[in-house]
Amino acid sequence: MTDTAAPMAPHAFDVAIALAPQGDGVWQGHTSPAYANMIGPFGGATAAQALNAVLQHPQRLGEPVAFTVNFAAALADGPFFVHARPARTNRSTQHWTIEIRQGGEVMLTATVFTAVRRATWSNSSESAMPQAPQPTDLPAPDPRGRVEWIKRYDMRFVEGGFPAAWDGGDHPESRTRLWVRDEPARPLDFASLTAMSDIFFPRIWLRRATLVPIGTVSMTVYFHAGSEQLAASGTGYLHGQARAQNFFNCYFDQTAQLWNEKGDLLATTQQIVYYKE
């Protein structure tokens, strides 16, 4: 039974990415305690805040297709400013540059490409969703003692979960497969898909079974869906797969794919991550 008369509290994610317009392509945001990480906020939430400035911009043309975000420094708890500028507007495409500043310093740089898409031949047969048990047949997450932002996601690991023992071993395989959705559930959109692109714990923890200090430096997301396709995914789980390609002298990369429950590949993403060892 649902009490439809009760006023709905806004979702924590919507509170987290809310921006107050300051005029002239500038928005004020605020770090969210609900998405706090060990140091600074969850990068996925910060990336979503940066993208949200473009999503809200009155001059925006089309929808996000490509998004690259560079994390220059950890945001301090508190307010910050997002600056979004259309660097180039073509007939049906637009290139954006973004900065997040805090205390006068650049904390993040980003670029976004938006476009008005037309329906064409489309095909994702080379990236079919892997077979997996239903999310509800997998154990629910145990959020005890974890950092705060982890509790904002319902993650159910199919393979490649956290190592059983932090024994410093050299494991040959960095692949993780999981189901994920907002907790509580929230209809999918570009902002939440961006945040979920950063959901995968660092591959080096899996390969080395050691909690070495890490930090994402740059993340790129390619969206293979429009807002209609995202809306059709509703509040269902996404199936995510991530793996590393190379670890070299303090930086490794990881690539990932995110499908909806129907098996549509909604986003492909990669990031490069600092690690200290």
Added chain:
Amino acid sequence: MTDTAAPMAPHAFDVAIALAPQGDGVWQGHTSPAYANMIGPFGGATAAQALNAVLQHPQRLGEPVAFTVNFAAALADGPFFVHARPARTNRSTQHWTIEIRQGGEVMLTATVFTAVRRATWSNSSESAMPQAPQPTDLPAPDPRGRVEWIKRYDMRFVEGGFPAAWDGGDHPESRTRLWVRDEPARPLDFASLTAMSDIFFPRIWLRRATLVPIGTVSMTVYFHAGSEQLAASGTGYLHGQARAQNFFNCYFDQTAQLWNEKGDLLATTQQIVYYKE
């Protein structure tokens, strides 16, 4: 026999990426007829020019680790200006923003992350170079009738070359494997590795066996090597592998890896490409 007394003409690639400093983080470059594409220049050469402004910048700290370039419009033949700015400098890392402008308009935006690397545990076992015949055992390219920039590369296809017939078929597999080096040979560096990250012809041509109009919108390169490792690759071939993940309503992505002859994974890259069909 080599006539060591003869003055060496500069390599076409060095001519192409040459920049004349204008002061204050601004450089003048010029499109290169040697790297001309059907419309505008080869994107790889333009990307290398953008990166070169950071490589030459007196305030640069460390070496490139991540590079994202967004192609906002095709450069007209002639001069242009590269603007490079260190948005944030940390103790051993730096975040750069770049624009290429021509006739007062933004033609390209880019971000670069540079870092001073330390030697750490490194591993690329999850991305071993595929088995392939030696490049010299494969047919040399036939550059007749092709666009100009193709002639600047010695490409030898192992699999996934141009379709035997442009018959508009729906081929299930977009993977290409090839050997590539500059023609004539040139010692590898960050600029040439960047250009070669864009060497792969668009995956949609392979999947559809149709020369549909295309244009790269955004490309990201992660460097898994320092200048020492690149120098050690010398003038050898690189082994490249590319495949598409998804084609959706005018945009598809392709991911690629580049190894040197020894099998070191030097760069991983992805791009998103406009297609009209």
